[in-house]
Ligand SMILES: Nc1ncnc2c1ncn2[C@@H]1O[C@H](COP(=O)(O)OP(=O)(O)OP(=O)(O)O)[C@@H](O)[C@H]1O
């Protein structure tokens with residue numbers, strides 16, 4: 001176990017604990033040379049001892065490091081000496097799990113959408129790069145703050161936890177290592193019945209389950225035990241939405257129904273379409289500027305009065321993704337024939353003329369000597 005004062009790879013000094021998960025613990029570290037603070041997620045020693053899991057953990061971290069989005073927790077470094085760990089941005093406002101425990105069931109439609117919209121945009125960006133999260137749940141959404149004081153949801157742990165869990169189960173090491181397998185509350189039906197057929201729509205389902213929880217205040221498929229939860233998920237049997245919730249509206253319920261459809265093909269085909277429908281809900285339209293500010297990454301990076309009220313940039317991003325997706329589907333065009341480069345002029349000047357001159361001078365010198 002890491003303790004304050006421990007130094008990793010000569011670069012990071014441990015300052016204190018940030019939290020514990022099923023397979024890893026997260027500590028606050030300071031970069032010795034830069035003085036910057038970061039979060040370090042280290043695998044528990046008994047898991048890190050399994051080489052395959054350790055490698056997979058670091059590999060998934062490298063994938064997350066490629067994703068660039070203001071609502072995705074950036075992975076900026078790895079440590080491999082002694083511990084196996086990923087260095088991430090430090091996000092200090094708690095998790096969505098805590099926010100739900102304190103406030104869910106009391107949030108209004110616009111607030112729910114300001115939380116959901118950036119998450120959908122972030123997960124949509126990951127999907128665009130072919131990365132499926134597979135373990136979206138409130139504890140994997142950290143809450144930061146923008147410099148304007150708006151909540152800034154940050155998606156963490158792309159692929160990491162689920163990959164480890166399934167590999168542990170496959171290697172039957174879970175019981176040996178005493179690992180608690182995560183909650184099934186946000187698992188999609190296809191994750192329960194056929195693990196091989198998983199694509200980005202599994203994330204759409206989990207996002208629907210998160211939206212449900214923000215509206216209602218408890219999990220959509222909650223039950224007495226894991227078997228009960230899984231049976232409800234596979235049967236599409238979520239608890240009816242009580243109509244006294246300020247976040248409940250016919251439009252949001254329609255979004256939920258589609259996101260939580262049992263068959264993947266009946267769900268939203270993309271996060272962008274899920275988000276677009278959420279934005280059309282009348283109560284969201286009224287607070288659209290605020291929701292817009294929560295999704296418009298440019299606002300955080302470069303806040304200008306125009307971009308703060310402009311919804312088009314988000315639409316433009318969605319249009320860009322669509323165009324890029326279309327372009328990727330088109331058959332590759334035959335590569336342009338490249339004309340061979342004609343070096344003859346160079347050869348004449350730099351090779352044959354000097355050789356000719358040398359021979360000529362040589363012959364003259366030979367003639368003179370006779
Ligand atoms: N980048 C971060 N910045 C600040 N705190 C973090 C960061 N990442 C994780 N944490 C804290 O560490 C806790 C444990 O995270 P971890 O991902 O190990 O477990 P989990 O997501 O809660 O559960 P599971 O193990 O099922 O994934 C989180 O709940 C959060 O409070």
Ligand SMILES: [Mg+2]
Pocket residue numbers: 021139140156157161
């Ligand atoms: Mg996590």
